[in-house]
Amino acid sequence: MKKIGITCYPTLGGSGVIATELGMKMAELGHEIHFITSSLPFRLNHVHPNIYYHEVEVSHYPVFQYPPFDLALANKMAEVIDQEKLDILHVHYAMPHAICAILAKDIAEHEVKIVTTLHGTDITVLGIDDALRKMIKHGIEQSDAVTAVSNSLVTQTKEMLGIEKEIEVIYNFVNEANYTKKTLxxxxxxxxxxxxxxxxxxxxxxxxxxxxxxxxxxxxxxxxxxxxxxxxxxxxxxxxxxxxxxxxxxxxxxxxxxxxxxxxxxxxxxxxxxxxxxxxxxxxxxxxxxxxxxxxxxxxxxxxxxxxxxxxxxxxxxxxxxxxxxxxxxxxxxxxxxxxxxxxxxxxxxxxxxxxxxxxxxxxxxxxxxxxx
Ligand code: GMT
Known part of the structure; x- marks a missing residue:
């Protein structure tokens, strides 16, 4: 049994769906799952004794011109890594989640491995933004393992960001029980x-x-x-x-x-x-x-x-x-x-x-x- 933290965008979107479904499947396999997100992932629709949810709260202190969500996330990740003794922190989306995870790993005392899954828009849209490119590259290179949802995304990531690190392709999946033709x-x-x-x-x-x-x-x-x-x-x-x-x-x-x-x-x-x-x-x-x-x-x-x-x-x-x-x-x-x-x-x-x-x-x-x- 492993203790796995998961961070994703909890609102509508394929990356959030995959992260949540993966967490639920892992929980069924006996792993302990800790979602660390800004709100409850929308697909997390049933209770399971192996699933925990840690909400990231952002300080609205008036001195902050912009509420520092990314830092609050990193801090929460570090807290959960230490309190729960996480083995793995699996983040979906390099930007900003991989960067936050790396910062959290630095802050935390307990040893954790970072897995980053690339979903596409983080690379194909954000990756071409010069203001973010170096940050995304850092997030990928410093992760302990990186996966992408297609071969095409691996090629694009390597070409666009000049990355040599191994990126494993793990395709997306659906929960077959929820996607079955009915007669209606x-x-x-x-x-x-x-x-x-x-x-x-x-x-x-x-x-x-x-x-x-x-x-x-x-x-x-x-x-x-x-x-x-x-x-x-x-x-x-x-x-x-x-x-x-x-x-x-x-x-x-x-x-x-x-x-x-x-x-x-x-x-x-x-x-x-x-x-x-x-x-x-x-x-x-x-x-x-x-x-x-x-x-x-x-x-x-x-x-x-x-x-x-x-x-x-x-x-x-x-x-x-x-x-x-x-x-x-x-x-x-x-x-x-x-x-x-x-x-x-x-x-x-x-x-x-x-x-x-x-x-x-x-x-x-x-x-x-x-x-x-
Ligand atoms: O396509 C979107 O606008 C949403 C985005 C997301 O963050 O969920 O989708 C990306 O991840 C999905 C899950 O891996 C992929 O199925 C989508 O193809 C991918 N979108 C793009 O690459 C534009």
Whole structure:
């Protein structure tokens, strides 16, 4: 049994989901898990005797122009390392969590190993910011072990930051029990989806990198060829401009803006195809969630997406911005029931085999074992 601290962004986002699911799986395996975060991770939705939560509180002393969250986090980490005698502190996101963890290790008296998992935006967006580059590089180089969620992210990290340290690829996973196709004809009806409509789904945080406009243009072209609805799930900075675009294209009746949703499993269960047209994506956890619910995916040839979608088997890969090609693939697939069923089956098998939660959690366990003999 090991004592493991976990720090992640506790709000919505794939990195927070993975960190929390990993913590819960580790707790089930008998390890003692200590979440050290600014608020309760949103996926931490059931009590478990092996799971503890330590909240980071920031001082709002008026002298501080900016409340020093990162220092408060480092201090809390050091406290928990010493009080709980942590073996491992596993941080998700290099910036600022790896830096805080290294500072905490310096402060703490008890010996702890730092594991940093890179999730993408910390490198692909923050890593190119000159103000942060050296700090991120330091965080990675000083960690005892570093993992990344795709081969593509390893290559990018090494190229962008000039890092030579070994970075192990450990793919993301989903909790299979929560991502399984259900039969829900009632939900289709409630959303006004007719029996012969095909349902396409996009889920994201509506940031510019997700290229929502490409999702809409692709759907527009599919919609010209067959009866279809687009479920847009999520919210974020691009929401208003996408809403305007949908109106301008006359798609209001067939594009359903559902906002943030908790039960995405149910929405995948009524969907035929998932679209992810991002310009940056280290993995694309939503693709795995979709495939686990038997939904084939179309994604861009960007970052880790081609490591998740098996082209021509579980979905299709298109070049960034190629909405013609995406729409052509989608229309052909949605017109062909036999192919659609085959792709759905392949998606499920691929999700369950390549990204099997048990074997991915085992990879993390092996990594912890290597650090603590
Ligand atoms: O994609 C986002 O905007 C959120 C971000 C996050 O911090 O959760 O996602 C990153 O980590 C996910 C979990 O590993 C990956 O599935 C996403 O591809 C990655 N996002 C980017 O690389 C843009």
């Amino acid at each position: 004809p009632g939900i289709r009806r409630q959303y006004g989806i007719k029996p012969n409509d095909k349902v396409i789904i996009h889920i994201s945080n509506f940031r510019k990198v997700k290229r929502l406009e490409d999702v809409i243009y692709t759907f527009h072209k599919i919609h010209d060829q067959l009866n279809a609805k687009l479920l847009l799930v999520g919210d974020g900075p691009e929401y208003s401009s996408i809403y305007q675009l949908v109106r301008k294209l006359g798609l209001t009746d067939d594009v359903l803006f559902l906002g943030k949703q908790k039960n995405v499993n149910d929405l995948f269960s009524i969907s035929d195809l998932k679209l992810l047209m991002s310009e940056k994506e280290s993995f694309g956890l939503v693709l795995l969630e979709a495939m686990s619910c038997e939904v084939p995916c179309i994604g861009t040839n960007v970052g880790g997406i081609p490591e998740v979608i098996k082209h021509n088997e579980t979905g299709f890969i298109v070049e960034l911005g190629d909405t013609d090609r995406a729409a052509a693939y989608a229309t052909d697939l949605l017109h062909n029931e036999e192919a659609l069923e085959r792709f759905s089956r392949n998606a499920l098998v691929h999700a369950r085999e390549k990204f099997c939660s048990k074997s991915i959690v085992q990879q993390y366990t092996d990594l912890y074992d290597k650090l603590i003999h």
